[in-house]
Amino acid sequence: MGKIILTGDRPTGKLHIGHYVGSLRRRVELQNSGEYEKIFIMIADAQALTDNADNPEKVRQNVIEVALDYLACGLDPAKSTLLIQSQIPQLCELSFYYMNLVTVSRLQRNPTVKAEIQMRNFEASIPVGFFCYPISQAADITAFKATTVPVGEDQMPMLEQTKEIVHKFNSVYGETLVDPKILLPEEEACLRLPGTDGKAKMSKSLGNCIYLSEEPDEIKKKVMSMYTDPDHIRVQDPGKIEGNTVFTYLDAFCRPEHFERYLPDYANLEELKAHYQRGGLGDVKVKRFLNEVLQETLEPIRTRRKEFQKDIPYVYEVLKKGSEAAREVAEQTLQEVRNAMKINYFDDAELIREQSEKYQG
Numbered sequence: 153m154g155k156i157i158l159t160g161d162r163p164t165g166k167l168h169i170g171h172y173v174g175s176l177r178r179r180v181e182l183q184n185s186g187e188y189e190k191i192f193i194m195i196a197d198a199q200a201l202t203d204n205a206d207n208p209e210k211v212r213q214n215v216i217e218v219a220l221d222y223l224a225c226g227l228d229p230a231k232s233t234l235l236i237q238s239q240i241p242q243l244c245e246l247s248f249y250y251m252n253l254v255t256v257s258r259l260q261r262n263p264t265v266k267a268e269i270q271m272r273n274f275e276a277s278i279p280v281g282f283f284c285y286p287i288s289q290a291a292d293i294t295a296f297k298a299t300t301v302p303v304g305e306d307q308m309p310m311l312e313q314t315k316e317i318v319h320k321f322n323s324v325y326g327e328t329l330v331d332p333k334i335l336l337p338e339e340e341a342c343l344r345l346p347g348t349d350g351k352a353k354m355s356k357s358l359g360n361c362i363y364l365s366e367e368p369d370e371i372k373k374k375v376m377s378m379y380t381d382p383d384h385i386r387v388q389d390p391g392k393i394e395g396n397t398v399f400t401y402l403d404a405f406c407r408p409e410h411f412e413r414y415l416p417d418y419a420n421l422e423e424l425k426a427h428y429q430r431g432g433l434g435d436v437k438v439k440r441f442l443n444e445v446l447q448e449t450l451e452p453i454r455t456r457r458k459e460f461q462k463d464i465p466y467v468y469e470v471l472k473k474g475s476e477a478a479r480e481v482a483e484q485t486l487q488e489v490r491n492a493m494k495i496n497y498f499d500d501a502e503l504i505r506e507q508s509e510k511y512q513g
């Protein structure tokens with residue numbers, strides 16, 4: 153069996169550069185590596201609804217935004233299947249069966265769910281659907297027999313939950329589901345790109361994002377006001393690299409050729425860091441360099457996005473075709489699951505004969 157990728161995003165906003173270094177950039181590389189037999193990229197609208205039940209319009213609007221961001225980054229419908237989660241009803245049925253294999257206390261221990269409950273002030277009244285979304289995510293992954301799930305570090309607990317469900321299912325009902333592997337970004341800085349304010353995570357609600365579709369002057373404004381080392385007051389002072397957002401972003405984005413083009417006084421990032429730590433290098437110079445690097449990275453993405461924006465019906469058509477193809481794959485897995493669980497009454501001649509004999513024999 154070849155290797156299969158499944159991954160996705162909740163459509164709750166446009167995608168930002170944290171998504172890009174955390175997963176999108178890698179997806180496109182994997183897509184173009186030719187090493188994968190199939191690639192499924194899911195817009196997880198049903199999951200987005202688990203904590204936006206009262207705001208379906210937000211989810212609906214952002215489905216297309218996420219699709220545009222995907223295409224803009226280079227995900228290619230000829231090589232990857234782009235699909236909308238809610239259009240695959242088989243996922244609900246799988247989730248329903250997997251629910252029997254997971255305990256409430258296990259879900260309560262999921263660190264990502266715990267953090268999200270806190271962030272949304274759900275403590276007193278957690279929607280059941282939200283509470284169970286790790287189970288539905290296991291359905292997403294297993295429905296497509298994914299071997300490989302490229303995601304950010306925050307999705308690690310979801311993968312662990314999925315693996316437990318797979319092991320449990322296979323041990324109770326016989327080898328049926330594929331055990332998936334998580335694929336994390338290689339670079340430390342890409343695991344969890346901080347917001348421009350230096351806060352732990354880039355997130356729309358904190359207003360500290362740089363979006364993939366951001367215009368050049370906005371990018372520049374955000375870079376120039378970015379959090380650095382608060383103790384680095386005068387140019388000649390020694391500066392800190394750790395926790396300095398500008399350097400974290402450079403870790404995530406800059407390559408040696410950027411120095412040739414925009415900052416030829418330095419051979420590479422190590423030299424720049426060393427100078428900053430020694431003292432004598434001002435924040436503005438480093439920020440200007442980061443701005444060049446980000447502008448160069450985001451320009452082709454923005455341009456491609458604008459092209460796709462001209463033909464929105466085409467984008468919906470891509471999602472429709474992808475969802476149809478995905479439904480067939482999920483249906484196949486669902487049949488295997490039903491067979492394994494022996495809830496395939498009408499296809500089971502043996503069962504019908506057995507029951508007849510019981511009453512006639």
Ligand code: TRP
Nearest residue numbers: 158159160161162196199289292
């Ligand atoms: N939980 C993911 C997020 O918040 C989205 C998602 C839904 C997903 N189903 C998935 C990711 C399956 C990987 C695999 O972004």
